[in-house]
Amino acid sequence: xxxxxxxxxxxxxxxxxxxCTEDLPRLMALPGLIGTRVLFGxxxxxxxxxxxxxxxxxxxxxxxxxxxxxxxGRRQVSAFHLxxxxxxxxxGPRHSHSxxxxxxxxxxxxxxxxxxxxxxxxxxxxxTLWLAALRQLEQGQDxxxxxxxxxxxxxxxxxxxxxxxxSVGSGWFVLPMTRRDIxxxxxxxxxxxxxxxxRLEAEGALLRAGAKRIRLRHAPLRHLMGD
Numbered sequence: 001x002x003x004x005x006x007x008x009x010x011x012x013x014x015x016x017x018x019x020c021t022e023d024l025p026r027l028m029a030l031p032g033l034i035g036t037r038v039l040f041g042x043x044x045x046x047x048x049x050x051x052x053x054x055x056x057x058x059x060x061x062x063x064x065x066x067x068x069x070x071x072x073g074r075r076q077v078s079a080f081h082l083x084x085x086x087x088x089x090x091x092g093p094r095h096s097h098s099x100x101x102x103x104x105x106x107x108x109x110x111x112x113x114x115x116x117x118x119x120x121x122x123x124x125x126x127x128t129l130w131l132a133a134l135r136q137l138e139q140g141q142d143x144x145x146x147x148x149x150x151x152x153x154x155x156x157x158x159x160x161x162x163x164x165x166x167s168v169g170s171g172w173f174v175l176p177m178t179r180r181d182i183x184x185x186x187x188x189x190x191x192x193x194x195x196x197x198x199r200l201e202a203e204g205a206l207l208r209a210g211a212k213r214i215r216l217r218h219a220p221l222r223h224l225m226g227d
Contacts, residue, residue, distance in 0.1 A: 035108040041101065055109050060107055062105025146162070147186065152195070156197060
């Protein structure tokens with residue numbers, strides 16, 4: 001089920017002194033740029049691999065995963081996008097992977113062509129898009145480093161620490177992705193992820209309230225990660 005409506009937020013023009021900023025929502029409210037607020041259902045595909053890249057997206061609530069299906073049928077999750085994250089940026093005309101809503105997700109969808117045209121005229125918007133692309137590159141590099149962790153416990157601990165840093169809250173945070181998502185992101189099996197979570201909880205590095213709410217205890221977590 002998809003619900004959509006056009007949203008145009010009027011803002012006062014910013015002067016040159018504003019400089020480069022990651023305030024993408026404000027800059028995307030420039031005259032002529034209209035985003036559509038879209039509700040994606042759980043597990044719904046947002047765009048597919050090799051599909052024409054016509055839009056740029058920003059998560060308002062929920063979570064999105066980037067997915068690639070390998071030639072042998074295995075699924076690889078290469079990134080998660082949480083509230084505030086921009087995704088769908090691509091250098092070429094087509095997407096190299098698919099994107100799916102992990103849970104029910106609301107996103108702003110902006111047509112790519114008008115944004116690219118506006119970026120050619122507005123240095124602030126061009127700089128903002130550049131920063132968003134760099135942020136995705138940094139997350140990709142962090143993913144590579146995470147996969148270099150020696151043990152499954154270290155990988156899961158580092159992953160949970162990353163999600164905590166990207167979440168907004170007072171210690172407790174919600175983990176929207178499933179064990180399978182985490183396994184496909186970390187290059188592990190679901191059973192291995194479950195054992196690692198149990199180990200973290202037994203060692204006092206992780207507290208749980210229900211199935212999804214988590215709180216990390218950083219001293220034992222750092223010890224288990226070898227930091």
